[in-house]
Amino acid sequence: MKKKLCGILLKLALVLFGAFLATFTVYMFNLENKLIYYVIRPFLNKHYDSQKRDRRIV
Amino acid sequence: MKNPVTAFIDKKLKKLDPLWQAENGVGGQRVRFHDKTGIAKYREWRGVHDTMVDYLAWLNNLKSMGLMVAMAPLPVLKGIWEYRWMGSYLGTFAFIDRLYQGYRGPELKIAHMHMHAIVQSLTKKIALVLSNDRRLGGGPLTDRMVPMDEVLPPLFMAGFPNLIPIPLQTLPEFIICDIDQQLEPFYIDVAESFGLAADVCSRCAAETGVTFNDDFPLIGKAFLSTNMPCNASEATSMFQRRRIDLPDFPVTLAMIHNEPGAHPYSTQMLRDAIKFIEEEYGEKYDWDALFARARHMNEQNTIELEKWDFFKTDYSPLSGISETLYRLYGWASVNGQEDYFTKVDRKVIKIMRRCYEKKYLPFGGKTRHRAFLWGPSAVYYTDFPTWTQNCWGITIVLNMDSTMGHNMISTTDPEQAIKDLAEFSEKGVMRHHAVGGWDNVNAVWDWAKRFNCDMVLMNDNVACKGMNGVHAMMEEQARELGFHFIFVEHDLEDCRTISRRDMRNCVNSYMSVVANEEPLDPTLVDFDDSEAW
């Protein structure tokens, strides 16, 4: 039982550590902003520029 | 007492710290960035402890954004697809990084507490608005929302507990311009393509462009517009009321608001507005509900006044944009309506008291000048105070807009409460000191003296007719009173007219030529961030 619990805790710790590593890497190397700036925003801007909007004064 | 392990790591990695680099002449803040784009190659190394504080705050904000999507997955995705301004919110993380460059210790902790308060509030608001936006299919709360002009303080609406006041322009224009300097020029161009003169205030031109481009969410049954803060803002309402096509009521508060005669008029105007909402929404005004929220606003203002006492000293870990942005959002947009902000204030004031007791010198004790920031600030350069701090050691002690309505509101007597609310509302964003007569503008010197400032940075919005009208008088006053005084030219929401770089150059010129000082971080003196968000 205790061994099982230790196993679960170890796995949990590993998962948490893995999550920390992954997120900290994204954080430290600013990966999310690079993705947004170089990929997502240009794609969205293209979409916005091609949108047909009801553009009028009133 | 510093942990020996983290102290060891900090010692080993100190060369990665841009503050250390600048101090030792081997780099600085700007080295981390790609030219023009403002995208950092890597985030700032602030030492183990502060990097972890920043990292956890990043995670916390990420969680709020995740929650926003989880609360209304489809409307949020539809919103991103529908509204150009929604795409700009993706720049939030880079925005936060920009604001808090060089922040350490309690400054950083408070800054992130403040920022998270804004992020959690704003994300909830975005989810709420998009999931009830008629354009995206509407929702159960669509008709319970009251779209109102963003610069009309919404506290008085707390007397309608079944209704949800939504500052209409905040999401598509006011806040988002802080995050992405490239957005509003698009809307300004739309407005000008219909013949609007290019010399009007760019904030109002942008609002008009949002209107013409059909980019406001469609919510509510009636609209509250206002004459606040100034001329162009009033004029934009002409278009908004027609385009939104809902019954509207202009809440026209006194312009010359520092006279006794102004308050009875503004009081009656608020009464009329309440009556209008009662009729349009079939709701009865509930004074007890107002009192409940007014208590929060009073507590926030009480804490604010205590903060001011600390601002007067050299030991305040709260200054610059961390102070300004929180006060601006917390006052103008939240206005006592969210408990979270009261809780944050209680925590922050405790930290500030501790710092004062310990005589803690913020920003590594590198402050050279204490400055009061006056006049409407450039919304596209929100991190300007951070730059003045990091580059020249100029601490922005307080911003004009932070002095907004701080009178207490009665929580027992409806008659007194509405009078208090009128006075409180008259002194809203860009209004308390920019509008209503010379004395209000000229008050800057007293404020600067009270807060022990030796410098006044005067935001010079090139399209603001009111502030342009006092240009020379301010300069003459500064000379007479012996303040360091810098006009910082900007175009509020149009970074093409006067770029961030141009704004920096206003300060650079003064500091190098007039003050004859050397920068703290030479990498920050001149750089190109024209393609940055």
Added chain:
Amino acid sequence: MKDLRHLIYFENLLQEANNELVSQAVDEGKLALGYNCYYIPEVLLNLPGCFSSRLRAPRCQSADVATYYMTNRNCPYVRSILERAIEGGYNYLSALFGAEGCAAMERMEEHFFLLNPVKNDRFFVTIIDPPMKEDQTSLDYYKAQLKLKVVDAMHEKLGVDTSEEAMRQAVAEFNELCDIITEIGNFRKLPNPPITGYEFHVIQLVSQACPHYLILPYLRETLEEIRTREPEPKFPFRARIILAGSEIDDPDFTKLVESCGAMVVADRYCFGSFPSRERIEIAEGETAFEAIARHYLHWNQCARFMAGDKIDQRHTELKRLVDEFQADGVVYESMKFCEFWSYEKVLASHVLQNELGVPCCTIEKEYALGSVGQLRTRFQAFVESLEIKQIQAKEAGR
């Protein structure tokens, strides 16, 4: 047409703010009270012993000193007025009654007490906070502001009689002036009017820039003259237009429009006769002061009004003038750097053209009429487009 007998005299009166009649009135012991904006009721400044002087800066070529104070990014009208004040052009004034009609105007009026440019010991400045709607709350505020900062200030600081009788007398005299100007203006409704837009502009301006009691005899004579004046054998213009928008106090601007072939048949701008020359009617049970406040708030067409009914009034009033004066189109102008009229111009041109079917040309102008080549081209093109519309309408009717 035969020249109007007093036209040259009127034109000369417009060359200076402190003109011959203003000086005469001051010499006779009358108090000159300055104002800029329609929000300050002209009639109140014409209480016994006083006369109104709507501030202009004729022949202002440069506003360098005022530009130093207010920057070159501000309204050229307010800068020109401040410049003229600094030059000593308003030393005849005993007071300036300002209105926070717009930020630029307010700042300019503030310089009148910050710099003390008016060298007159009695001189003082007050600035009212004018409302932006016409509802009861706004009317009450307007009355309170006028009472405190105009009527009481005149009484307490200058000893002016502000009694009910005095006000009724001022209203009666004011109405006579309005009747004369209105009758002269109404000739412009005729298919071939015996007066040009330029002449009317001069007449309207002298009625605002000179003491009423001194200019009235000339205006009466001019009215008589126009009643019997023979118009040109054939209408000498190619189109009839209404000039609308912000401040114009230079008749040469009207002359410029007319030189391009369009007669200005109605003047709906600041300093124009719509509004300003409507009779003030005192209702039963109302004091003269109440009637004045109600009248001025109702007829005010300022672009700063925010309420829907007042915004609509700006456009319906213009349509009424188009119909009554048989105008072919509207030239909508705004002063450079004017926030309010820049916005209103966009809305009004849309409403006029797309909702009311009135052709409209929008322009931006400086205060001093300098290089006019671009404006001339715009006006000529507009006149041509109106002519084409007339031809098309005729062909469609055939």
